[in-house]
Amino acid sequence: MRKIAPKSRALVVIFLLILTIPFLVSCTISTESLQFFLDQAILQGMITPEQSRLILEAVRSFQVESEPFTYEEEYAIGRVVAAAVLSQYQVYDQPDLTAYINKIGQGLAFYSVRPCLPQGYHILVLDSEEAHAFAAPGGFILITRGL
Structure with missing residues (x-):
């Protein structure tokens, strides 16, 4: 040797x-x-x-x-992130706009690598003229009306 x-x-x-x-x-x-x-x-x-x-x-x-999060962990993290954003912004009260944005979002999600999430995608419009968008794990998408 x-x-x-x-x-x-x-x-x-x-x-x-x-x-x-x-x-x-x-x-x-x-x-x-x-x-x-x-x-x-x-x-x-x-x-x-x-x-x-x-x-x-x-x-x-x-x-x-370095193992990936389970969907349940991902969803829980997303809820916490979305709650933090919603503590700073109010939901924009325009059901027609929210429905329209959801149709677009669901259509785009269909072509993503994860078209179907167990809890679905949650897309909300926030009442702010700032141009911001937030995405969190678990399918949470928050978009300001400024966009």
């Missing part, structure tokens, strides 16, 4: 960590694939089993923390 000097070994470990960054960001690497890669690095004397364990542990914790 080929041995690598301690200074070179540290550089190899850093290099291996840099190699795993694209996988961490995209979350496309399976832990089995990474384990195989790390096992090969151990066999070649590039890293120690302890370093392998630490790398694998770091990747697993990152993958767990």
Whole structure:
């Protein structure tokens, strides 16, 4: 088995960590694939089993923390965001305009990557001449009449 000097070994470990960054960001690497890669690095004397364990542990914790929200979590977050916006703006009391904006919004949503949400899309017109629009997770869309 080929041995690598301690200074070179540290550089190899850093290099291996840099190699795993694209996988961490995209979350496309399976832990089995990474384990195989790390096992090969151990066999070649590039890293120690302890370093392998630490790398694998770091990747697993990152993958767990970067899992997407469930729809229920997304909807709850959206409700909180929408409530915060509605605490600053009043709803514009024009049912015809609200119905029209909803038809447009629902039509656009049909062509999105998420055309149907379990709770549907919630589109409101806010009573403000400012040009603002707010979108929150869970299908909450708030548009000022200034737009």
